[in-house]
Amino acid sequence: MTSTAHIKNLLEQQQEGWSLDQEFYTSQDIYRLEMDQVVTGNWIFAGHTSQLPEQGDYIVFTVAKESAIIVRTQNNELKAFANVCRHRGSRICLDKAGNNKKFSCPYHGWIYDLDGNLTAARAMNESFNKDDFGLHSVAMEILHGLIFISFGDNPPSMKHAAETLEEPFKMFGFKNLKVAAQKTYPIAANWKLAVENYMECYHCAPAHPEYAKMHTLMLDRKRRDRVQDHMLGKMESCGLKDICHEFEDLEAKAGSQGFGYSRTALFEGYETGSRDGKGIAPFLGEITGYDGGASDFSFGPVSFFLAYSDHVVGYVFTPVSQQQCECKIYWLVRKDAVEGKDYDKAELMWLWDITTYADERIIVDNQAGVNSRHYQSGPFSEMERTEKNFINWYLATMKNAVQSASAG
């Protein structure tokens, strides 16, 4: 039986509403397949336009074996290129960010302009045509300042996501944010276990005492509705609109980027995700007061945002190898906020820094158990609904991938 046939069988055997079988977390063949089809071929949050204010400003974004240069060109556009020289394949930009007038490969000095055109290459023979050796483009979409890139050849359409989220993006003024802090957390586990962990709050009560004091996602429906109603009552007077787009409904459209948006109340007394619950930065966008809520945005399988009233936390979960991944976290505040005066970096990072370290332990222990011959798929609880939807989407996407592989 070929490997593809085996994966196809396995995909068909998965039980709706249950976690995945062991092989999905241990097989190199499945990992290879999902890299192209599910991860790097999808849209991934790679930064915010505010990181690149000037011509020649660039950031480098690396996922697994892929690396992209995102740069502001001389025409004041943003473009994204593969960070791979067309001569012998060296990485071109070695720093994570900077400002360049041109890109000079550190190996043999081939020079590319900010639009990726090869402008100089010494000692090539006469038949060599520089026009044929521009940097490869990497797909990029910018939504209200958020930069998404895809290393695939046919990333899903962003159109529906962009249109539908227009309103929430404006509400929080995503266009006028800046990155106040950024940190990467290595996690020794398959990337899906990290995404699944982020997607459900069934574990919040036992695992995250700090988070569980403010966020209400782990409440049962009835109690949650009560706090939710309280927030909904305050929302309008704080400049916020009541909008909800369930992740699952939109995922159904094939070839279209999945996304979701919803706002959930914090516990009484909590204005934002801070140590004492009090505000820690200037209000975002159209917001004029604390409604006591926090909004979840999701974009495809690995990019998420949690929008408090005064700051946004961005999360990107990306594979490094079959049982190693990382979580990149961005803390975003209003562009005109001044560090030390309007916000304190350590306080801003506090909640999600401790929560992510706690999750790292949980996810690694999850992988350890999943590796055992005694691991068996288990049923999701009601509070793991979003994770269940993710698994459904994952299985559907992988089935398509296998179909293409068989046909190809």
Place this chain on the structure above:
Amino acid sequence: MTSTAHIKNLLEQQQEGWSLDQEFYTSQDIYRLEMDQVVTGNWIFAGHTSQLPEQGDYIVFTVAKESAIIVRTQNNELKAFANVCRHRGSRICLDKAGNNKKFSCPYHGWIYDLDGNLTAARAMNESFNKDDFGLHSVAMEILHGLIFISFGDNPPSMKHAAETLEEPFKMFGFKNLKVAAQKTYPIAANWKLAVENYMECYHCAPAHPEYAKMHTLMLDRKRRDRVQDHMLGKMESCGLKDICHEFEDLEAKAGSQGFGYSRTALFEGYETGSRDGKGIAPFLGEITGYDGGASDFSFGPVSFFLAYSDHVVGYVFTPVSQQQCECKIYWLVRKDAVEGKDYDKAELMWLWDITTYADERIIVDNQAGVNSRHYQSGPFSEMERTEKNFINWYLATMKNAVQSASAG
């Protein structure tokens, strides 16, 4: 040619009385096969009942990717469970030992009682039946306080081993021992090279000066018989019986746990395995004096005990990956012995701590040579008889495994 067919051929080509061919120490396919069939499917020494005196006391025993919780239940029984939550597969117990009223999974808080029954799981839907989600049992047998577990579905029968060793176990009072010290030694080599190293004393003279001053296993038969006779003469007056069960004879019984027992003289002047040869702990069991001997117990492929007159050293050799394993050592003394008064922990550990570090170097250098294209199987000496028997048993067991795999 399939991998199984290749392994089958290879097994048939091995030469009686010679060491194994290179592939047995380098092939991932062989490693995968032997994990289930030879290692985790067999009985492994996992601790002593004295480590779990109270209800709720538990120890966690981990081998390669498998982890077991051994716990004293409310009915004062010992039980063993897979350390894998039935919900999403997380490890449940993260500490190596402790006391619990119940087991609460650190991920989502599913709660199991000491008998492994699931007693609480929040937010599951109505069709969910807690009775279906108890912890998986792990096979366990207790012989005179020694806890053996097996992660396999059909571990070999312990009956014959238990009956035959009844007398030796009583002699040393294994039931009334306690673990005075424990240490794990990582070894960057295939697990079989570590077991083979333990099984023969051909290397003791060149490699272990301390050990070689007291143990006589490396003597030739004639000289060994002379010291052996001296010990046999003293044995009875010291409360010890002359018993010998050769490992090889018993291994022949298919489906039955292999084991062995024999007592070997120390050099004159040595009462026990201590720095100066003098006794270092109270006499064990029925023993009333030093006969100048030490007894070897073996249980299946990876568990061994060396019983001096005043303490027992237990060894477990387990794989971590294809060329990485570990040796867990237990130092056991009489349960009523008091540390600092009746025995000194550092002195107790001295001999086997230095000997195991020396062996670690030897085994790693052995693996390095075996990895070379110039490695060739070599003939065993007379002093490697036990190792030869182990290799015979290993080959027979693997042949059965391959047969089952072909038929299955």
Place this chain on the structure above:
Amino acid sequence: MTSTAHIKNLLEQQQEGWSLDQEFYTSQDIYRLEMDQVVTGNWIFAGHTSQLPEQGDYIVFTVAKESAIIVRTQNNELKAFANVCRHRGSRICLDKAGNNKKFSCPYHGWIYDLDGNLTAARAMNESFNKDDFGLHSVAMEILHGLIFISFGDNPPSMKHAAETLEEPFKMFGFKNLKVAAQKTYPIAANWKLAVENYMECYHCAPAHPEYAKMHTLMLDRKRRDRVQDHMLGKMESCGLKDICHEFEDLEAKAGSQGFGYSRTALFEGYETGSRDGKGIAPFLGEITGYDGGASDFSFGPVSFFLAYSDHVVGYVFTPVSQQQCECKIYWLVRKDAVEGKDYDKAELMWLWDITTYADERIIVDNQAGVNSRHYQSGPFSEMERTEKNFINWYLATMKNAVQSASAG
């Protein structure tokens, strides 16, 4: 499609004059194939006879999984043996160099004489014949003091290389050199990227400011001819002959060791590869003055020498695993030169120490880019001619290897 068939296809698809496709730098199957056929089966520079002046002197040379003992025997010959005991396969010599009257395996004490004969093995049974268990020989050739070994069964013939290089070897007095310093540089990349980097100086201008101040290889032909003429004019009066053997011409002969020799001018004012360009050690061989040149010797795929007028630098590039290799560097001076008086070790090492560290970074960044899905083979410049020849030779050798594998 079998792996061999796939590699065969791939080999045929490579474009003349372009760098290799990604798989050559990422595939385990290709790596396994090239180990035997291209690397360990070829001749590798392993040291200089001056390192073994006395009977019993030995050095250990290790490449990937292979290790050789090179020893001066009682008949004052040099011999090379696999560093693998014939009993159970342990490494025998654990130190990198030393002096022994005999080799005693640290595991079980089997003893071999300096000619590799087994002279003692305790406790073997009566049918055991020591004559059958001598150490395996490793192929060795000595050219003017340079020790080459091959772990393969059929290394290419050295005859033509030895005859043709007789004159250049004499000129530099290779027979009368000694190893003044030695250092190993680990590089996290496929070994071919390291060799390719060594073979071309297209990267010297952008990457090596120190080197680029003295070596002229990165000049275009016209400018290089000018400095070259200057050197050619001085050569004779300095005791040097104008000899050139292009690597590519000789490689064509199947079964014969490829090699090359040429001398290239340094920039004006540079006598040798030193910090200030002034001489740093006594003249080598027949040399009587500084002609302002440096000579390149190459021997097969992984061994190279750069001969200045007063010292020689030797380079060996060897794989450790698929994406890990190392560069061993030897600094050689005239045998009678006295450290501290005739040369300073730190000054001698300076240029190639900093240059190799810089190359290590370059090669690792090259591998990172080559691992990306956006990597694409690129065209070589004129200045990468030697590398192009190496790639041609590599592809031809691999095609033969695949043919043999298919037939075998």
